Amino acid sequence: MSESSLREQICRMGASLYERGLTAGSSGNISVRTEDGWLLTPTNTSLGSLDPARISKLDWNGMLLAGDPPSKEAFLHRAMYQERGAANAIVHLHSTHSAAVSCMSGLDPHCCIPPLTPYFVMKIGQLPLLPYHRPGDPKLGDAIRGLAGKHSAVLLANHGPVVSGRSLESAVYAIEELEETAKLFLLLRGHNPRVLTEQEIAELRDTFNL
Structure with missing residues (x-):
């Protein structure tokens, strides 16, 4: 694609996310890899x-070309691209339910939302929680760099999700699935929900080559 x-x-994807209430005000950002750099x-x-x-x-040094x-x-996106060669797009939102989960205490930092649905496993997999850093803190890039090699998505504590994909369309679909699963997670708190077993997760991985 040119x-x-x-x-x-x-622009189309950003407008769609905004119009459906997945981002508010000037929050959130989108990036895409190009042949000679990246757009943000x-x-x-x-x-x-x-x-x-x-x-x-x-x-790729973070210098503005146009x-x-x-x-x-920007450093957050660049860190994930540097660790994930297959990532061609990244979406970061402050979407309500995902951000709400990011503010909760007592979450498993290795997998902060359980495998409630096969679609969450297929599009997100495990979702690690990064400790809180102020917006714009360069240390957040280092923290993401340590996880991005193994995870296509992370949740920033008291902030929101960062999701990568092989295309912008796949990254948007994945962050939408994350937001819906975060909503389910909040609705099911205190209700002892059934989660997918390791065997069921392994079957998804084998079937869909995750």
């Missing part, structure tokens, strides 16, 4: 009103 087409796709939504910009020509383009100044969380 760079101009990728810019248009970022600009800082202080609503995903609901993106301009293709103003989307930031960066090199467009408006990038999101202050």
Whole structure:
């Protein structure tokens, strides 16, 4: 896909996420890998009103090549790309239910949402929880770098999810599935839900080559 087409796709996907209430105000950011760098939504910009020509383009040293100044969380995206060669797009949102889970205490940091549905396992797998860092803290990039090699998605404590995919479409679908599973997780708190067994998870991995 050409760079101009990728810019248009970022705008369409951003508008869709915004219109469906998965991001609010100027929160959240989207990036896509290109042949000679990567694209990232600009800082202080609503995903609901993106301009293709103003989307930031960066090199792999984080230098701005074109467009408006990038999101202050550019380092977060770059760290995940550097560890996941198969990642061609990343979506980071402050979606309500996922962010609510990220604020809970007592979560398993290795897998903070249990395998409630096969779709969560297929699109997210295990979801590790990263300790709290202030927005823009470069140490968050180091923390993500330590997990991104094994996980396509992470949840930032008191913040929200970061999800990568082989395409922007697959990353958006995955973060939508994460948000729906977070909603289920909150609805089922205190109800002793049944989760998928290790055998059932292994069957999904074998069947769908996860």
